Amino acid sequence: MQEQLRLQNQLCFPLYAVSKAVTRLYLSYLTPLGITYTQYVVFLVLFEQDGIRVKELGKRLFLDSGTLSPLLEKLEKQGYVEKGKSLDKRERIVTLTAKGKALEATLAPIPFQIASRLQLNEDEAKTLYTLSYRLLNQLEEDHE
Amino acid sequence: MQEQLRLQNQLCFPLYAVSKAVTRLYLSYLTPLGITYTQYVVFLVLFEQDGIRVKELGKRLFLDSGTLSPLLEKLEKQGYVEKGKSLDKRERIVTLTAKGKALEATLAPIPFQIASRLQLNEDEAKTLYTLSYRLLNQLEEDHE
DNA sequence: TCTAAATAGATTGCATACAATTTATCTATC
């Protein structure tokens, strides 16, 4: 058996598995609110930068229009966002409605609730955060 | 704006994004071979433990039958695996065919090719690996 | 032994992801 092919010798696998496990933890808080994890991170961006182009949203979240177009359509149908026009008619501007803005207060406790469920101390969390971002940024650079 | 809701203050996000980025890197090697990332990790388990129950495969990979059933069906159609019966008639035993076994040699170089693309030193990679697994194991414990 | 509860795997339904393609629009260049 080729040693380097053992599952336990792959760095990719814990990254893949932990990402799914963390998403599932979020879902235990988000599903009762009727939103998904991807929708959650879309809202986080919109709370920071309301009135953003779909392209910019995709850049922040590393998602393309194939994912965002149907997702935004659903959010629009549910009354959370509106997709307005831009001067450049190719672009669409995503804006939170009042209902969408109200979600910020509803979602505010979630990061604390999640943090209380993760048994990592501050150093460990920071290290995991930093290394993940370093790897992410490298891979995204290569990707361009 | 609620500080704790800023995207940059979320640990979940780099985990989510880096997992997708790493998967995409693998796909650049796997797609030419006609296999997906999830199929790849299924093969890794089968190389270690040929003739495994679907349940056990799912336990190793944190995947359920909703994902594995159609995936194994495709691998069977492509001639990589066979699904045999067990004494317990509820169970199915997954076995590599000759074509499936031959894939081990084909896949063997990939971990080296991937490693050469990741600009992490050994310590960093080990830390990322360890912290990811620690978090994963915690979350999976809670999940049960 | 008979049957209720548990278990394995398949199926269904929904929501991503993302490559590739399409459509509409813009921009640079002549």
Added chain:
DNA sequence: GATAGATAAATTGTATGCAATCTATTTAGA
């Protein structure tokens, strides 16, 4: 001003993930 190439977003097609449900089989307890 006409047009080729670039760009933004939508659409298409394929493959996950996973909760919930269904079916077949096994097991445990009265």
